[in-house]
Amino acid sequence: MRFSNNGAGDTHREPAAQNPFFPLATLKSFGAVIFRSQASRDVACLLDVDVAVSSWVCAPKPLVLASEHYICDFLVTDVEGVQTLMDAHDRQDGPDQKELTAAAASINLRYRRWDHAAVHSGFRLRNSKDLIRYANYTTALGDRVRLLAALNENGTLSVAECLSAFQETKPIAGLASMILGGFIEIDLDEALIGPETKVRRIVC
Template structure:
């Protein structure tokens, strides 16, 4: 359902954004005179709703009417340049984590890891492995990250054995 690869990548980033409550792809049609635009996403955040596009090349400056039409519908409009979407480690880490989005970490593994984090504060990814006795460690840990039981820094580097894991902070 994504308009292009850049929109798909932006969707991956939205999935791991701590401020995002939910998002919908190709949510509505904005019209003005003879112009029609379907934004890539409608994003719900704690601060409100945002209409968002992944923009590339000559689209970097979308038509001004798009932002005003979005505002008329009660939404802020944000155009995210492709070079921002793919910069740094966040996209790579998001794609790696989302491979495990269908996994569910078993209760026993979740309790063992959360108890260890309560005792130690933070653990490295490698130090978390013994907590996973009912499922594969990377699948279980990824599930807990995606479901916001624990968190890791997705921007610092690619997730590796030394990456710090801590309890989710609201």
Template sequence: MGIAKQAATLRAARNSATIRTFHPAGTVKCDGVRLFRSQSARDVGCMLDVNPSVVSWRCMPMPFGAGGIAHVPDFQVFDEDGSTLYLDAPDRAMSVDTTLLATEAERLNARYRLLDRGEIYDGFRLRNAKDLLRYAATVTPLGDRLRLLAALDEHGSLPLAECLKAFQETRPVPGIASLILHGYVEVNLDDAPLGPETAVRRISR
């Protein structure tokens, strides 16, 4: 595929996405411009932000060819093990066989996957991720961070309601959400909606 065709394909895909806004607006691991083809694609981005093995991700990366067709994946994902993964959201209407896309990705030393709907919408993880990402722009002050981490060092884990008492310099809910999103503390996002009794633990570095 020529460079001119790649550029034209990418430009068309990104132009179609720029006119749409999807909730939530904030991200923490997106590298570059935030462009989402659909709400389903935005939901995948939420899941990538709360996946601890994901270092960063990009929206609508450069297309690659498969079966003579230029395909612009929804995401290019960079994992902590150094691998690269191209992803399409579950609502993607495919004009190319996914086997061909996987083969082309392998040629680029990467992998390709078309996600199943259940991977995104089953369980509570997406709901909890969206709740947290409302506060993606929050930066927790050093004092609040130190107070919470010291308390967790002392107790091992604490209910979320108790953790909120550590915040004196910023609002408690945005503060704890920021620390979760940026990998200072962890909570179980899968079993239930986040609540006062949710256990919070410090992440060992």
């Protein structure tokens, strides 16, 4: 998103798209969530399942460039407190990346523009979108205890084997909620999530 001078002394803002993009739920966002495009929505899904990411904000304060004020898609804070301005991969025709990096560095931020391959290669995006749709679910205490106890006893279980632990919560919703909540983990890169996908407990 950019601010540009319209020649009349005013500042014009290109608005972010108001239509919702799938999936609707988010996990690590703060503030208003208005995605500029489906591409930026896809990047947010990857941020939500990245264990190195603590939080992200849509459309942060603009960067001051030589000829315009430029609004990045995200301001991302990692678990160590490092903040990075990010753009989705559909903004390749935007300002020069070196200029954006320098402008970000001037206010003690980093800058990253995602590329298409980083977003769409492999299975991570599809799996993250499947999980994030359940971000607003909460697994019942009894179901959570039953599954964690079974994983303690067996080490790993398949997704199909885990489903029988859920008696109070919808099984897939409960399993996804526990993955997103950091109680259990699966490999998001190996294949699409299926009945044979291995589930492991995360031990803090």
